[in-house]
Amino acid sequence: MEKVNLTSDFILLGFSDLQYNHAAFFSTILVIYALTWTANLLLLSLIILSAQLHTPMYFFLGNLSVVDISFSTVTVPKLLSTILHGEASISFLGCFLQMYFFVFLGVTEIFFLSVMAFDRYLAICNPLRYKSFINNTVMVMLASSCWVIGTLHSVVHVYIVSQFTYCEDRLIPHFFCDETPLIKLSCSSTSLVELLIYTEGSIAIIITFLLILISYVLIARAIWKIRTSSSRSKAFSSCSSHLMVISLFYCTIIFIYFRPPSNYSSQYDRIVSLAYTIITPMLNPFIYSLRNQDVKQALKKLIVQRSALS
Template sequence: MYFFLGNLSVVDISFSTVTVPKLLSSILHEGTSMSFLGCFVQMYFFVFLGTTEIFLLSVMAFDRYLAICIPLRYILLMNYKVMAILVSTGWVAASLHSLLHTYILSKLIYCEDRLIHHFFCDVTPLIKLSCSSTKLAELLIFTEGSMVVIIPFFFILFSYVLIGWTILKMETRSSRSKAFSSCSSHLMVICLFYGTADIFIYFRPPSDYSSQYDRIVSMAYTIITPMLNPFIYSLRNQDVKQALKKLIMQCSFHRIHSNLAHVL
């Protein structure tokens, strides 16, 4: 699990780095410009990292399935070689997916008014700026894009149905509690990611596009979700809890000692 968490941390840090610096620059300078190449580079990494996170969450769901449903064979099935293959496949597939979307959108003809009503170069705002036919780009989003997003979602859902069924069949309450606790953090991250991402906005017609709504939703899954993920996993870790309690006790002790010294 820590191997997967390491990859998830890299994705979260990079995901925010792609959009937040440009957002801060726009706020400080009241609007900013970006080159044509820079816009598509930003879009490539945004789609690439977002898709990679979806694949990682799917792999982590599979890992939890093996650990809870087939515990005696877990170490044999989920060895370092298998983990490396699963993660690297996700990174490569996400890269190819993003490259395809970036290439298709870069071939569109854009109008003279190239003001993007967003805080980063996203797929839908770029389609709205095009003066040429966008049917191919829209078809790509509805077909290949939906497969990349929806198939992992149902895979995660199916994995947790099997996990839930296995947990319910456990004889003791402590066993059920321990099994559920081992996957509760991952469940919270999945709900947070899919809940804030509102990924299905990418599968609607461009005529239903709302720049204000999309900016709010994008703010949630590009800033809030990556920020909360480390806290969700860290607060479920007993070592982190003990270190946090120790830090709070030390701060309280120093504050009491300082107050007593001031009184005396």
């Protein structure tokens, strides 16, 4: 069998084996991608330009917007290419670069979501000491930790998978270079490595999920003790958007990566992957902005200021 080397190409099949309206699907993905860029850039601009949004929560949210823009950009251009041409060629190096950034940004997003949950816990359960806990130095350290952990996690995974021997079957039944389909293309023995990757990845997801779960259990207990319904509603609304984002992201991640290898289905994985690679990055800024009075007020104030200057 022919071994794939650095000069060989993989072929991303995308959705070429499924029957669908190519023009409608292409248009839908393109619109979603454009909305992802527009909404996240608008939210990021608001956070930078509006003094009232210069708080820890919006600092982390700004980082999340950067992750979402980058996350969708890693996969969507190639997806659009596979829709147009039926399949898309990607070099050995390009495939593993795409996998690196995909894993890096996915893990970084998971850790930012957990940091944001911890931030909401401190803000609601320890409001008087919140500013002393989360100062500028702590904010930068927490954000930097998310980026660094994502980088290290991705380097380990990509290095391990890139050491496999890949033979003449170069067809990847996915719209991007993900770990599972690449491992299944290998003609090396991968059972031990699969267990290692699955265990290490599971630990990262479980730790962040438990941190989020514990944070919101404590938040719910604190909110329950609030006497007035209006104060209780205000406290809950400050974290309900974050809960929606977590639900969208974690449900799809758990569906794909917390299954036995025997239950792997390329068709289902491709469809579900659309949710967390394309839909979630678009919805995040809308969920936070449409349900958040601070963002709405900052947008109105910015519009009034720009109108006055013109």
